[in-house]
Amino acid sequence: MNDIDALLLGLDAEPGPRLTPAETARSERLLAQITQCAPSGLAQYAGGRPAAVRGRPPARFVLAAAGVAAAALVVGMAAGGQFLGHAAGHQTGQAQVRSGLTVTELADWTAVPGHPAATSPVVRRAAATCLASFSSFDAAAFTAISDVDQRGSVITLMATDPASGTMVFCMSASGRDVLSEVVNASYLPLPAIGAAAVNALGFSFGIGSGTISEAIGEAGSDVTGVSFKPAAGKTITATVQDGFWSLWWPPSPSNGPFDGTVTWTTADGASHTADLASILAYSKKPATGNGKPSAIAVSPGA
Amino acid sequence: MDPSFTELYRSHYSAVLRFVRRRVREADVDDVVSETFLAAWRRQDEMAAAPLPWLYRTARNVILNANRAVGRREGLVVRIASMGGGDPGAVDPIAGFEQRQDLVSLWQGLDPLDQEVLALQVWEGLGGREAAAVLGISRAAYSMRATRARRRLAAAIGPEPGDPEPSPAIRVARIDQEAYS
Numbered sequence: 001m002n003d004i005d006a007l008l009l010g011l012d013a014e015p016g017p018r019l020t021p022a023e024t025a026r027s028e029r030l031l032a033q034i035t036q037c038a039p040s041g042l043a044q045y046a047g048g049r050p051a052a053v054r055g056r057p058p059a060r061f062v063l064a065a066a067g068v069a070a071a072a073l074v075v076g077m078a079a080g081g082q083f084l085g086h087a088a089g090h091q092t093g094q095a096q097v098r099s100g101l102t103v104t105e106l107a108d109w110t111a112v113p114g115h116p117a118a119t120s121p122v123v124r125r126a127a128a129t130c131l132a133s134f135s136s137f138d139a140a141a142f143t144a145i146s147d148v149d150q151r152g153s154v155i156t157l158m159a160t161d162p163a164s165g166t167m168v169f170c171m172s173a174s175g176r177d178v179l180s181e182v183v184n185a186s187y188l189p190l191p192a193i194g195a196a197a198v199n200a201l202g203f204s205f206g207i208g209s210g211t212i213s214e215a216i217g218e219a220g221s222d223v224t225g226v227s228f229k230p231a232a233g234k235t236i237t238a239t240v241q242d243g244f245w246s247l248w249w250p251p252s253p254s255n256g257p258f259d260g261t262v263t264w265t266t267a268d269g270a271s272h273t274a275d276l277a278s279i280l281a282y283s284k285k286p287a288t289g290n291g292k293p294s295a296i297a298v299s300p301g302a
Numbered sequence: 303m304d305p306s307f308t309e310l311y312r313s314h315y316s317a318v319l320r321f322v323r324r325r326v327r328e329a330d331v332d333d334v335v336s337e338t339f340l341a342a343w344r345r346q347d348e349m350a351a352a353p354l355p356w357l358y359r360t361a362r363n364v365i366l367n368a369n370r371a372v373g374r375r376e377g378l379v380v381r382i383a384s385m386g387g388g389d390p391g392a393v394d395p396i397a398g399f400e401q402r403q404d405l406v407s408l409w410q411g412l413d414p415l416d417q418e419v420l421a422l423q424v425w426e427g428l429g430g431r432e433a434a435a436v437l438g439i440s441r442a443a444y445s446m447r448a449t450r451a452r453r454r455l456a457a458a459i460g461p462e463p464g465d466p467e468p469s470p471a472i473r474v475a476r477i478d479q480e481a482y483s
Contacts, residue, residue: 004456007459008424030339034336
């Protein structure tokens, strides 16, 4: 070692190789979370659901949750371990972060959504942008728009083809398709659900700054409201309409914990709670309502 | 849990954590470390030969892309202990406060890539070939940059204490030390 190197050694900002007990605990938690993900392969939804993700921008992959009812962890990743997802926004001129949203769009997020009319120009534009990302669908056939949810300038909605029953979930912002997923199709039938129950058709948790987390589920006919409280973070009000609930949020902190509690109210005024992972519709161990055995019907073979 | 990945993770977590801490603010450290090991989990086949350089390179790319995402144009700057850093139990080779500040100023004046070239060798303890792999440059290009960066620092610092012709900066520092001793 020469003299310069010896001098520089004395300027090391992180000289101690040993982890503190807190750091060791944190590293083990991260290890457990990472190894819940599928080690390779393309996007699938949590709980072994058939590939249901379509039309995502190339900057974003969804990692499948390998275990039952585990979270899908969202990262922007490309070959070679390099990360993408920072192309300049076409509409706003702002850099997009890994979710495909801009920093401003994330900052404008609200825990309680607005509900613009399905016929409003901004919603029609959002639906058209999303449906254009599904090359195998006839966009003109998706005439039913529901579950419109607006948080800042970001709109999510469900679009349905009444003839086939095919339903997609869309997220768009400023004319950009951010996220689009098939919710119901002949090859991906919806599970049945009890009148007072809710389930989670899927959810994903973002890892890292600039990502988003999201959850979508079914709501029984007696369900009047749904909210979600992340394990770290404030309560988020879901949009509930026509038998579905949906919400999304910028995770904070952005490295987990990847869990939270769903609370739903029913027409009789009762309130019910369950961990998000426990109500995953495609889980083999569904549960609902205050930790008691599930009343959710699970699709055969799921 | 995959035993081979678990072993790799536990073997290298501390090194990656320190690598990241030297380069980003504390609030972003966990995010970068998480993304780095998540990438490692998904691309284990790429790391077989040299896991640590692969991890460092991936962490570096995560940081650079995050910087680009928020519009930071400057390169990745390697943080140093401006004062009171280093192993508290070790003998500080930079004896005086002013001398340390001189070196800190000189370090901060280096091109970010030159900082990285030196940091990979001195603090991450990599050999030339591994360090070149982290930066994605040839071994020859790495050696040239490393030599040039060391010469730049050496020229600015001047002769070592005790040598006949100390540089003005070092000489001022010694005078100040004598005044307070």
